Amino acid sequence: MRALLSLLLPLWIIIASTVGFYFHVEVSTLKPALIPIMATIMFSMGMTISMEDVLRTLKQPQALAIGVLLQFLVMPAVAWAVSIALGLSPELLTGMVLVGAAPGGTASNVLAYLAGGRVALSVSMTTVSTLLSILFTPLLAGFYLDSVVEVDRLGILLSIAQMILLPVLGGMLCKAWLPKLVSRVVPILPSIASFGIASAICIIVALNVANLAHLSVMLVVAVVLHNLLGLSLGYILALASGQDFASARTIAIEVGTQNSGMSAAIAIQHFSSLTAIPSAIFSIFQNIFGAALAGYWSIRPCKNIEHDEDRAECSSRTG
Secondary structure, three states: OHHHHHHHHHHHHHHHHHHHHHOHHHHHHHHHHHHHHHHHHHHHHHOOOOHHHHHHHHHOHHHHHHHHHHHHHHHHHHHHHHHHHOOOOHHHHHHHHHHHOOOEOOOHHHHHHHOOOOHHHHHHHHHHHHHHHHHHHHHHHHHHHOOOOOOOHHHHHHHHHHHHHHHHHHHHHHHHHOHHHHHHHHHHHHHHHHHHHHHHHHHHHHHOHHHHOOOOHHHHHHHHHHHHHHHHHHHHHHHHOOOOHHHHHHHHHHHHOEOHHHHHHHHHHHOOHHHHHHHHHHHHHHHHHHHHHHHHHHOOOOOOOOHHHHHHHHHHHHO
């Protein structure tokens, strides 16, 4: 069920974008709901994470460290370089960098499974990068954007703690303390996450109706290049660092799949609604390209000694 929702997420986002565009007056009044929406998504994610997931990271620390390092090195650097090369405005450059500095996206785990990767590694990378984002996202945003706009590092840090860290930890505690109750709601969590992401994009589009007509093709080109380079460099650099093919596939998908909902919420809260547009566009393309790559790799199996363990792990998460 979760796999189907992830593969159809681009369709839901397109529908939500259409609703936001044509009913922008009504939808734009929901701007204050962005942070609660993201917190709900991350709380749902937290309820799928157990202490066993955290401890599993110790089984393959090298792959995890390489993956998380590439996540926070490759994506913001590529976002900045592509934006500068294509001459994007300061607002759009800011939005691109915020996407690049975000942690791994919520759809990456099932995409890694479909691609024949290591789901345990994918879950670990998403969890660790999400927790580390409270420090790395504000630091990276400041590093790349200080010469462009004023960056409130402390404000961004507090926002991430509010909508990412605390909800994830809260979800994990619920799973640990109320396992029977959580097991009943796990099957609907993918639906909650998908609805939440689509709702956030709907609001972002509604807030930017006046700006959409003036956006250039260069922004779409920049987003596509950002996503494709993230996937490609994640795979190439993972192999170059000595990882096997299954781990390299996992790292590629993790590096190329960003928490665009988080970056959009930060953009609107600390910059302007226009800076959230790259996040909305990235959310569409990352799911299209990620699903296409996972589909291609799924028919080209690679030797994966942990595949059975990962299949069981993924099955327990999809319901």
